[in-house]
Amino acid sequence: xxxxxxxxxxxxxxxxxxxxxxxxxxxxxxxxxxxxxxxxxxxxxxxxxxxxxxxxxxxxxxxxxxxxxxxxxxxxxxxxxxxxxxxxxxxxxxxxxxxxxxxxxxxxxxxxxxxxxxxxxxxxxxxxxxxxxxxxxxxxxxxxxxxxxxxxxxxxxxxxxxxxxxxxxxxxxxxxxxxxxxxxxxxxxxxxxxxxxxxxxxxx
Amino acid sequence: xxxxxxxxxxxxxxxxxxxxxxxxxxxxxxxxxxxxxxxxxxxxxxxxxxxxxxxxxxxxxxxxxxxxxxxxxxxxxxxxxxxxxxxxxxxxxxxxxxxxxxxxxxxxxxxxxxxxxxxxxxxxxxxxxxxxxxxxxxxxxxxxxxxxxxxxxxxxxxxxxxxxxxxxxxxxxxxxxxxxxxxxxxxxxxxxxxxxxxxxxxxx
DNA sequence: TGTACATCAGTGAACGCGCGTTCACTGATGTAC
DNA sequence: TGTACATCAGTGAACGCGCGTTCACTGATGTAC
Numbered sequence: 277x278x279x280x281x282x283x284x285x286x287x288x289x290x291x292x293x294x295x296x297x298x299x300x301x302x303x304x305x306x307x308x309x310x311x312x313x314x315x316x317x318x319x320x321x322x323x324x325x326x327x328x329x330x331x332x333x334x335x336x337x338x339x340x341x342x343x344x345x346x347x348x349x350x351x352x353x354x355x356x357x358x359x360x361x362x363x364x365x366x367x368x369x370x371x372x373x374x375x376x377x378x379x380x381x382x383x384x385x386x387x388x389x390x391x392x393x394x395x396x397x398x399x400x401x402x403x404x405x406x407x408x409x410x411x412x413x414x415x416x417x418x419x420x421x422x423x424x425x426x427x428x429x430x431x432x433x434x435x436x437x438x439x440x441x442x443x444x445x446x447x448x449x450x451x452x453x454x455x456x457x458x459x460x461x462x463x464x465x466x467x468x469x470x471x472x473x474x475x476x477x478x479x480x
Numbered sequence: 481x482x483x484x485x486x487x488x489x490x491x492x493x494x495x496x497x498x499x500x501x502x503x504x505x506x507x508x509x510x511x512x513x514x515x516x517x518x519x520x521x522x523x524x525x526x527x528x529x530x531x532x533x534x535x536x537x538x539x540x541x542x543x544x545x546x547x548x549x550x551x552x553x554x555x556x557x558x559x560x561x562x563x564x565x566x567x568x569x570x571x572x573x574x575x576x577x578x579x580x581x582x583x584x585x586x587x588x589x590x591x592x593x594x595x596x597x598x599x600x601x602x603x604x605x606x607x608x609x610x611x612x613x614x615x616x617x618x619x620x621x622x623x624x625x626x627x628x629x630x631x632x633x634x635x636x637x638x639x640x641x642x643x644x645x646x647x648x649x650x651x652x653x654x655x656x657x658x659x660x661x662x663x664x665x666x667x668x669x670x671x672x673x674x675x676x677x678x679x680x681x682x683x684x
Numbered sequence: 685t686g687t688a689c690a691t692c693a694g695t696g697a698a699c700g701c702g703c704g705t706t707c708a709c710t711g712a713t714g715t716a717c
Numbered sequence: 718t719g720t721a722c723a724t725c726a727g728t729g730a731a732c733g734c735g736c737g738t739t740c741a742c743t744g745a746t747g748t749a750c
Contacts, residue, residue: 278724278727279726280714281726309705320729321728322727324704392507406663410663436671437649437675440648441645441648442648443652444649448643448644452609452613455606455610459610459614466638469637481694483693513736514736524737534737534738
C-alpha cells in the first residue's frame with residue numbers, strides 16, 4: 277500500500293533518528309537494520325527504499341551526529357566575556373564528567389561512541405567522523421580563547437588537551453561503571469579536578 | 481591423532497598469544513575463533529578442547545593483557561630518585577603519544593582496545609578489565625608520587641588525570657589517522673604539550 | 685620392559701542462528717489525459 | 718473535476734554468508750598390568 281510522500285519522508289526521518297540514538301548507544305555493528313525499522317514502526321524489507329545500504333545510513337548518521345551547538349558548546353563559544361565563558365566551560369566539563377552523564381543508558385557522546393569503530397568503517401563514515409571532530413575542537417578552542425583571538429595557537433592546544441582528557445576519562449569511567457563504581461567515580465572526580473587545576477594555572 | 485601433553489599445552493598457549501594480539505588489534509567481536517586457531521596452526525574444531533567458549537578465552541586474555549611492568553611502567557614506578565622518575569615518565573608519555581605508536585597496525589594498548597567493548601561483554605571480562613585498569617592507575621600513581629608516599633591522594637589524582645588525557649588523545653588520534661593526519665598529529669602534539677605543562681606547573 | 689587398551693587432541697563436516705540484502709507482491713498515491 | 722493507469726513505499730518470505738558451537742571419527746599417547 278503506497279503512502280503519501282510526506283509520510284514516506286517522515287518514515288525516513290524516523291529511521292535516521294532511531295539510528296542516531298541506537299548507533300551512539302550501542303555502536304554501528306550492534307544495531308541491526310531490523311531493529312531500526314521496528315523502532316520506526318516499519319518492517320525491515322522497506323529499508324532499501326530509503327537507503328542504498330546500512331553503510332550509507334551509518335555515514336549519514338555519522339555526519340549529522342556532531343553538533344557542538346546543540347551540546348551547549350556553541351553558546352559558550354559565542355560568549356564575549358572571557359571570565360564568564362571560562363566559567364561556563366568549566367560547568368560544561370563538570371556536567372560532561374558527571375555521574376548522571378556516565379550512567380545514562382541513552383546515546384553517548386559521538387566521539388566516545390564511534391572512536392574505536394570508525395577506523396574499520398567505510399570512507400564516508402570516517403570522513404564524517406573527522407569533520408565532526410574538527411567541529412568540536414574548533415568549538416572547544418573558541419571557548420578557550422584569550423582576548424579576541426578565536427584560533428590562537430595556545431588556546432587551540434589547550435582545548436585539544438582538555439578534550440582528550442574529557443573523552444578519555446568518560447570512556448574509562450563508563451567501561452567500568454558496572455564493575456567498579458568507586459574507581460569509576462574516582463576517574464571522573466580526578467579529571468574534573470585536573471581540568472580545574474590546569475585551567476587555573478594556565479590562567480596566570 | 482593424539483599428541484603429547486606438552487605439545488597440547490603449547491598449542492593452547494599459542495591460541496592465547498594469538499588472541500591477545502588479535503583482540504587488541506581488532507576487538508573481541510571482529511576476530512573469529514577460526515582465525516585464532518589458524519594463527520596457532522590448528523583447525524577450528526579443536527578450540528573447544530582448550531576452552532569452554534570464546535567468552536572464556538576473552539576473559540582469560542583480558543585478565544592477562546594489562547601488564548604495566550612489561551610496558552616499562554613498572555621500572556619507572558620503582559625509581560627512587562624523584563626527578564629521574566618524572567623525567568622517565570615524561571619520556572614514557574611521549575612514546576605513548578608518538579607517531580609510531582599511533583601508526584602501529586599491531587596490538588593496541590588494552591585500555592583503548594577494550595574500553596568501548598567491555599561493557600557489553602561477560603562479567604569475567606569486565607572484572608579482568610577493571611582489575612587491569614586498577615593496576616595501571618596504581619603504576620601511574622607510583623610514577624607520579626612525591627617524596628616517599630606512593631599512594632598519596634594528589635599523586636593518584638594527578639596520575640588518573642594524566643592517564644585519561646593519554647588514553648583519550650591516542651584513541652582520538654587513531655580514529656582519524658587514516659582520514660586527517662594533520663589533525664591526528666595535532667592531537668598527539670597538543671596532548672604531549674599539555675601533559676608537560678601540567679607536570680611543570682604542578683611541580684611548583 | 686613389553687603389551688593391550690583407553691584416552692583425548694586434532695580434524696573437518698555440519699548445525700543453528702543472526703544479519704544484510706533481495707524479491708515478488710500489494711494497494712493507495714500521484715499523474716496524465 | 719473525474720477517470721485510468723503507472724508508480725512506489727511498505728510487507729514478509731527467502732537467500733547467502735559468517736560465525737560460534739557440536740559431533741563422529743582418527744590415531745598416537747599415556748597407562749594399567
